[in-house]
Amino acid sequence: MAYVIAEPCIGTKDSACVDACPVDCIHPKKDEPGFDEVEILNIEPVECIDCGACVPACPVAAIYDSVDSTPPSQKELIEANAVYREGDSGAVSQAEQIVKNHMSAHADLMAVAPAERAAAHAK
Ligand code: SF4
Numbered sequence: 001m002a003y004v005i006a007e008p009c010i011g012t013k014d015s016a017c018v019d020a021c022p023v024d025c026i027h028p029k030k031d032e033p034g035f036d037e038v039e040i041l042n043i044e045p046v047e048c049i050d051c052g053a054c055v056p057a058c059p060v061a062a063i064y065d066s067v068d069s070t071p072p073s074q075k076e077l078i079e080a081n082a083v084y085r086e087g088d089s090g091a092v093s094q095a096e097q098i099v100k101n102h103m104s105a106h107a108d109l110m111a112v113a114p115a116e117r118a119a120a121h122a123k
């Protein structure tokens with residue numbers, strides 16, 4: 001398990017990280033099935049080479065460099081990234097359900113603007 005996309009991506013999902021990734025491991029991309037349906041993008045944990053290029057590209061600080069650095073309140077989103085597999089529709093829907101469950105459980109944080117959510121989680 002490598003880099004993790006977490007909650008600030010919800011409501012942003014601008015794909016800036018996709019363009020920065022040298023190994024094309026962030027999905028779904030805008031031209032891939034399911035892009036419109038997902039709340040966040042996911043990093044394929046096996047494909048990621050831990051280069052860190054996606055982190056500064058994200059405008060809302062949604063990408064954490066490890067499981068340990070991901071705030072406890074977002075730990076379930078680690079699981080969403082872990083189960084995601086490009087092209088596996090079962091894995092895509094499983095990851096998306098985890099994200100939706102997280103959104104339901106954290107209505108307070110979802111009310112915070114995406115650009116401020118990383119700071120809100122750090123408190
Ligand atoms: S750390 Fe590098 S390889 Fe991994 S998702 Fe980010 S840009 Fe892609």
Ligand code: SF4
Binds near residue numbers: 008009016057062
């Ligand atoms: S750059 Fe950040 S907000 Fe944009 S899609 Fe990637 S993780 Fe989500």
